[in-house]
Amino acid sequence: MALPLALSGQDIIGQARTGTGKTYAFGVAMLQRVGKPRKNRKKPRGLVVVPTRELAVQVTEDLVTAAGKLGSRILTVYGGRAYEPQIEALKQGVDVIVGTPGRLLDLVKQKHLDLGQIQALVLDEADRMLDLGFLPDIERIIKLIPAERQTMLFSATLPGEIVGLSRRYLNRPTHVRAENNDAEAEATPQTTQFVWRVHRMDKIEILGRLLQCEGRGLTMTFCETKRACDMVVEQLKERGFAAAAVHGDLGQGQREQALRAFRNGKIDVLVATDVAARGIDVDDVTHVVNYDCPQDEKSYVHRIGRTGRAGRTGVAVTFVEWEDLTRWKVINNALSLDFPEPVETYSTSPHIFSDLGIPEGTKGVLPRANRSRAGLAAEEVEDLGETGRVRSRSSRKGRDDGDERRERPARTPRERRRTRGGxxxxxxxxxxxxxxxxxxxxxxxxxxxxxxxxxxxxxxxxxxxxxxxxxxxxxxxxxxxxxxxxxxxxxxxxxxxxxxxxxxxxxxxxxxxxxxxxxxxxxxxxxxxxxxxxxxxxxxxxxxxxxxxxxxxxxxEPAATAPVHRPEPEKIIPPSPFAVIFRSPDLATDDDEIAPSAASERVQNRRRVPGRGQQRGGRRPS
Known part of the structure; x- marks a missing residue:
């Protein structure tokens, strides 16, 4: 529905849930408007602004596939990578740029990127950019683009700020919605949902048993914090699962390494924060586990939207702790779900095995016979010339599969030397x-x-x-x-x-x-x-x-004389331990004057009366 409007050059506001093909809705129209590349044209004519690096990579891959016969030059720019390759590609000439707001503004400030010939602007996942605080950067980018352009805004939800942004910068847009007005459509119908009330100390055991259910393929687990991601990955590795983490504290090379290993099947569990809830389109993601309760209904929709994509089915399991019940009730009422009171669940509860098809007697540790994944260490880390520093706790400890702890070198024997008085x-x-x-x-x-x-x-x-x-x-x-x-x-x-x-x-x-x-x-x-x-x-x-x-x-005496008894000297013993044995000489004489104290000098200075021709302080007038 949006493709004919986009090809005609109209401004569009597209609203649809994740996994419905929004990338091709604006990508095909943009490539058609830009046309074939020319040698004398080096400045970009199409711009796609995305919130995250992972989404930028995915959009670029889709656009490259769509522009296979056109031969359009598409460049991806985002933070965490070296500037030099991106600057060199801009000098050679590009047709379409896909990037994040921060790196785009950096290149514009360095005068390597000129947005004066942009004809089509796309804001993908605008609500996510609003949540990340990119709204001021988006407004700065829009001001650098010519007023006569085609603007397309795509988002899963439309908050009030995004509606106000569209009214200011879009020219008579057409609102295209790919869902009906029923609130139930916000939740993915192809996904079977389970909501359990669990204890914090029992969640990792439930997760270990859940990952051994029948028919499970690739699984994504979402945590609230970066530290929680590292903790879950470490515990899953100890239990025998091939897992990796994706969050903001990892370097870009490590994040892409984990995503490549996940897509290639070398790991089957990807633990991530909400930074990966948008833009990760991986086939055969059968299960999504909300290890921590989502913050709001939008996060819940995007999390479970990683499975059940393109007509497939999936399973979404959400863990709700006792202190998160109020938050979950708000999410449940907003999406009109059927879980107002989650079922109290433990790792030994019978309904876990019956609902997910887990064999009876399964424990939270993966048997050694089933550990067939190569692990994250089998995927090489690409040298991206990263501009940031790695701050991940798991990467510092070097606990990836195949890594061995460094052995402490043997101590060299210390040479002891006899000393006297130090x-x-x-x-x-x-x-x-x-x-x-x-x-x-x-x-x-x-x-x-x-x-x-x-x-x-x-x-x-x-x-x-x-x-x-x-x-x-x-x-x-x-x-x-x-x-x-x-x-x-x-x-x-x-x-x-x-x-x-x-x-x-x-x-x-x-x-x-x-x-x-x-x-x-x-x-x-x-x-x-x-x-x-x-x-x-x-x-x-x-x-x-x-x-x-x-x-x-x-x-x-000669040398051959008899032995000499040396007399012992008389010992000087003071009559009292407090007696003065040595007294320093008194160097003062009778002619010496006693030095006045500071207080007496100040008193004398106050008593002095300035004479004629002198000012107070002893200075003569000029």
Whole structure:
């Protein structure tokens, strides 16, 4: 009915449910009006504006089929793909453009697309573009097109905003409706509908059993959110079903990969949001499952319209949770359906098996013998030069069929290095001091020597050393000399130049100072020995008078003399732990003036009176 009017050049408002062939109703008339392509004509003469990318691809395929003998150049432009191929095609010349509003305006802004010679404009699924917020963009596009044109508007429903848009921009349009006025025609008569009231935790089990009914082909499942789509796909894959998701968070290459795998039969369950409720025309879609209750009656009509197309029959099952009963009643009353009170249903309810023809005893997991689908991984991802970024949770985790989780690389063995005081223990080099070259003893050798003689201890020296739980390290205070009690078991020297070994026993309540054993060395000394441990620096202090005395004695006595007992220096113990051991010198003199405070300076500035010839603030007039 719309085709003769469109061929005559009249403006048309076409209203029909999905699957009735609206694409060919405006496509044939547009291609006939544009005519055959010419070499000197590069600007487009026909424009089709669609709401979604999937619908743009489908309309382009239908137009290419219709223009097989005409040879019309048809270009698809939409977001998510690289600009360069689309710009190159525009430079070579096109006849008809099919695109989404956003990418069309981007190309016009970049001055790659000129809409000044458009003769036929088609707004497909206008109500869906209104729902997505594209109405301002559509008005901007219409203003870029010449006023003398043919405008055709096609939609399944006609809200008030679409009627107002048609009155402003269409010239005496003819309203063509492919249905009668009965409200029952809004619901697809070729589709058998079931509405069940289910529990949220039981929906996935019911879906798993539903997907094993007799005569089931390709199935589309609609969810309300993107996260729900990913969750359902993951659970279906764990149960053995070949499923994939289509929603806005996926890249364009992934969305087209899922649709190709669905059309080719590599997957049989497509889980999508309402973005796929329009424009997906796939043959042999036998079942549609509304996993989440639709928002309104229009969404319900478009969802179940994916099945029962072109005279075929289908099955539509809707899950309604307890909190969605009010919303469903509104949808039921608007479409005059027979489900005001959905049947309370569980995964073990008998009517599930009888209504859908599910074999008795079927569980929600697909048997391994029936897992014959290749899966999404069998379909390659096309490199589209995507402009966006992939944000899908399932794609990040890499849980597609055939994917293997990355194995964690083996850890390399860590090299442990012995340190002293946080510094790496390295072999020091000999140092010459005062013309005498002193041999450097390795720390390991000293520890071995001390460990071999740790049983030979002088009880008197050990008892003479006071037991203190915490002492000041030598070198921090110049007035406190290095004492035997201030050594540590981590390698510091005692006043006698020896190391203190720590007992290996752990859990003892004695302090480290109590576990240190200090034994005087009774062995002939051939040369002055200096022990290093701190990165090659000598452990000599400015006030180390004990070492100077020992060095003088070593220089005067021959090497073959008897062993020398080194006297233990007198320990400086303050009378009180709060006594001041070191006081900084007072550098102030009697002639120094006390610096005034900030408050006193402000008081003095207020009391100053400006003299003659001066302004307040100390500035002279110019």
């Amino acid at each position: 510094r790496v223990n390295e072999t020091p080099a000999p140092v010459e001091a005062e013309g005498i070259q002193r041999p450097v003893v390795e720390l390991a050798e000293v520890e071995a020597d001390v460990a071999s003689r740790k049983d030979i201890r002088d009880d008197q020296v050990a008892e003479a050393a006071p037991r203190r739980s915490r002492t000041r390290r030598a070198g921090l205070n110049p007035e406190v000399s290095l004492t035997a009690a201030e050594t540590t078991a981590s390698g510091e020297t005692t006043a006698s130049g020896e190391f203190a070994a720590e007992e290996p026993t752990r859990g003892s309540r004695r302090t480290r100072r109590e576990r240190v054993a200090e034994t005087p060395v009774e062995a002939p000394v051939e040369a002055p020995v200096e022990v290093r441990w701190d990165g090659g620096q000598a452990g000599r202090h400015e006030d180390d008078t004990v070492n100077d005395t020992v060095n003088e004695r070593w220089d005067d």
